[in-house]
Amino acid sequence: MRKLIVLGWRRLSSNWAAIVPGLAIVAGLLPIDASALPLFARQTGQNCLSCHAGGQFPELTAYGRKFKLTGYTMGERATIPLAVMGVASASKVASTAGSTDVGADFPHDGQFEFTTASLLCCGKITDNIGSFIQWTWDRFDHQNDAGKWVSKSHIDQVDLRYADRSIAPTHDLIFGASLNNNPGVADVWNTHNSAFTPVPTYVPVGNPAGNAGGPFVDVPAAPTDQSLGQHSAGLTGYLFWNDFLYAEVGGYRSTEKPFTVLGDTRVSGFDSFQRLKGINPYWRLALNHDWGANSAMIGIHGMSAETYLDSADTGSPTAKFRDIGIDGQYQYILDPHVLTAMFSYTHEKQSYNDALWNLSNANFTGTFANSSNTLDYLRAKVTYIYQAKYGVSLAHTSIRGSADAVLYGNPTAVPDSRLWAPEIFWTPVQNVRVGLQYFMWDKYLGAKSNYDGNGRNAKDNNTLFVYVWAAY
Amino acid sequence: MRWILLAAIAALGLIGCANLERSRDLANPNVRPEVTAAQVCSNCHGLDGNSVSPIFPRLAGQQESYIVAQLENFRSHQRSDPAGYEYMWGISRSLTDAQIKGLAEYFGRQTAGKNAAVAGGSLDAGRKIFEQGVPEKETAPCMACHGANAEGLGAFPRLAGQHQDYLVKQLHVFQETEGRPGTPMKQITHLLTNEDMVNVAAYLQAFPGQ
Incomplete structure (x- = not known):
């Protein structure tokens, strides 16, 4: 059940040594002048804070939502539609208690290193078509058999859109379609999708747990609709009517031919329950209201998915996941103040093929103890930014699930965890951000103390995370 | 199949090329x-x-x-x-x-609509500035250039119904910066207090008859 254990684990191979010179060449080709900013800013000629609330990522302003909904087509087509971004970071875990090999269990702990870089190909293609395509290189992608860290590069987020808009005094209808590789990436409120959230907060930077790569600190579980990034290819249609009603519906399938280009590895390299069976429906409905300097949204979302136990074997037993959730956002934007508050709650019902749990089944796999399980996943975050430079945020994640001694190997047999993550950050110029975040685990795998039976406590997983993010 | 997909995308692109x-x-x-x-x-x-x-x-x-x-x-x-x-x-x-x-x-040629209710500032004090100016601060009455109904005239903008917050910020721009050169507003605003600005902007957002 690794899919439920690890978020955003990447596998595709490519040598980072080939990527860095490539990024350098791209950077050299870009014009160095006042408009030498991230790609969408070059296209529109506008400051990042026009579209991003307080200049932060990924939260969008009402204007930014329109930019995305209309297919990234507003402005002037860039001569070279490429941009780069990178993150240097360090994470320091509170305690390595319980580890017999600290170097292996908490690799790079406390070391400040350049961790990830992305090449972005984005923006207006025609009057109706635009893209957001991100290719990412992870320096510490995984460890090889000798225990050495190996870097990889892979396709990251993809959102290729066709959009049109019919607007008149009587109506305003934006409609379009998105070909993407992550359920929810097409959403413009970014409240519930995992597209830019490798950690269960709304932080646009590397995952301290992922950077550490160890088994101790990681997200214990997440709903399927937030775990299919880069493993799924989806086509969704959407509309936004009179700035009030947003509706999106579509289907996702595995990144098999002809959609292999959207996947970060071959399907045979997927983890358990990452390969989708057939077309899996995804839907989203939201109501929006703007008044004065305020904007509010309340929405619901859902997905039904079926995946294989063995991603390399379409004859292997499957599990079904039914997600339904509610999410919302409130925004206040009036210089010099920007406030964004958002939440997302998802309830997932998992039901399994008989062979996965039934001892008497001839093909019993021993994957689950129960025939079905539930998972409840809540995320919330409040961010305040002053003068588009100085920011604070507080994020919360709460996970609850039914007990399954096989699925969750810990003594409590539940994934229940609670995380608080306060953060301060500074944006000295609009394409550089420096931040300090502290991940505080109030509960981990069902217990505050001795969650693993070996004396390790939830707070031992607390992690200090510092980062420098830059884009060009 | 990949080429079919790319061809389909290219076809979509051609369809979307010209949409003036x-x-x-x-x-x-x-x-x-x-x-x-x-x-x-x-x-x-x-x-x-x-x-x-x-x-x-x-x-x-x-x-x-x-x-x-x-x-x-x-x-x-x-x-x-x-x-x-x-x-x-x-x-x-x-x-x-x-x-x-x-x-x-x-x-x-669009018709100005009524703006939202004003949250702060004194409408009476704002009306006085609009109609009479602040002589002791060398501030001429707004209506002298912007019109009795704040409808503007030529290079002088319409102010009636404008957002209070926008007006206050622009008055500070005139007073404190060179960001909007070529207007008499720097001289007119140079002695105004923030309270004056908030009051006159409140009156303009809630301008009578809007």
């Missing part, structure tokens, strides 16, 4: 101003120029020559107040003179 009547291209001189107003400007200023957010000024019924001058000043970077360069330098950078004129005509 719904284009959001700001560098195409063939896009009509009315189309740009609807597809781009409306995102912030509203289709009828009555913007909702106070970040963005209301343009409905604005003086055409004032809009033309501002767009030209954004395009040439002569107007450099933060809200101006953050949003409008990019929007205006490739607009043609004809498109600027057309946009000014479009918003000039």
Whole structure:
């Protein structure tokens, strides 16, 4: 059940040594002048804070939502539609208690290193078509058999859109379609999708747990609709009517031919329950209201998915996941103040093929103890930014699930965890951000103390995370 | 199959190439101003120029020559107040003179609607500044240039119904910066207090008869 254990684990191979010179060449080709900013800013000629609330990522302003909904087509087509971004970071875990090999269990702990870089190909293609395509290189992608860290590069987020808009005094209808590789990436409120959230907060930077790569600190579980990034290819249609009603519906399938280009590895390299069976429906409905300097949204979302136990074997037993959730956002934007508050709650019902749990089944796999399980996943975050430079945020994640001694190997047999993550950050110029975040685990795998039976406590997983993010 | 997919995307691209009547291209001189107003400007200023957010000024019924001058000043970077360069330098950078004129005509002929209730400031004190000025601070009455109904005249913008927050911020720009050169407003505002500005802006947002 690794899919439920690890978020955003990447596998595709490519040598980072080939990527860095490539990024350098791209950077050299870009014009160095006042408009030498991230790609969408070059296209529109506008400051990042026009579209991003307080200049932060990924939260969008009402204007930014329109930019995305209309297919990234507003402005002037860039001569070279490429941009780069990178993150240097360090994470320091509170305690390595319980580890017999600290170097292996908490690799790079406390070391400040350049961790990830992305090449972005984005923006207006025609009057109706635009893209957001991100290719990412992870320096510490995984460890090889000798225990050495190996870097990889892979396709990251993809959102290729066709959009049109019919607007008149009587109506305003934006409609379009998105070909993407992550359920929810097409959403413009970014409240519930995992597209830019490798950690269960709304932080646009590397995952301290992922950077550490160890088994101790990681997200214990997440709903399927937030775990299919880069493993799924989806086509969704959407509309936004009179700035009030947003509706999106579509289907996702595995990144098999002809959609292999959207996947970060071959399907045979997927983890358990990452390969989708057939077309899996995804839907989203939201109501929006703007008044004065305020904007509010309340929405619901859902997905039904079926995946294989063995991603390399379409004859292997499957599990079904039914997600339904509610999410919302409130925004206040009036210089010099920007406030964004958002939440997302998802309830997932998992039901399994008989062979996965039934001892008497001839093909019993021993994957689950129960025939079905539930998972409840809540995320919330409040961010305040002053003068588009100085920011604070507080994020919360709460996970609850039914007990399954096989699925969750810990003594409590539940994934229940609670995380608080306060953060301060500074944006000295609009394409550089420096931040300090502290991940505080109030509960981990069902217990505050001795969650693993070996004396390790939830707070031992607390992690200090510092980062420098830059884009060009 | 991959080539079929790419071909389908390319075909979609060709279909979408020319859509002048719904284009959001700001560098195409063939896009009509009315189309740009609807597809781009409306995102912030509203289709009828009555913007909702106070970040963005209301343009409905604005003086055409004032809009033309501002767009030209954004395009040439002569107007450099933060809200101006953050949003409008990019929007205006490739607009043609004809498109600027057309946009000014479009918003000039829209009907100004009533703005939201004012949250702070003294309407009476604001009305006094508007009608009588503040002689001891060398501030002329607003209505002397902007008209008795704050409807503006030529290069002097319409102020009636404008967002209070926008007006206060612009008065500070006039007073404290060189971001909007070429107007008499620096001299007029140089002794005004923030309270004066809030009061007169409150009166203008709630302008009688709006």
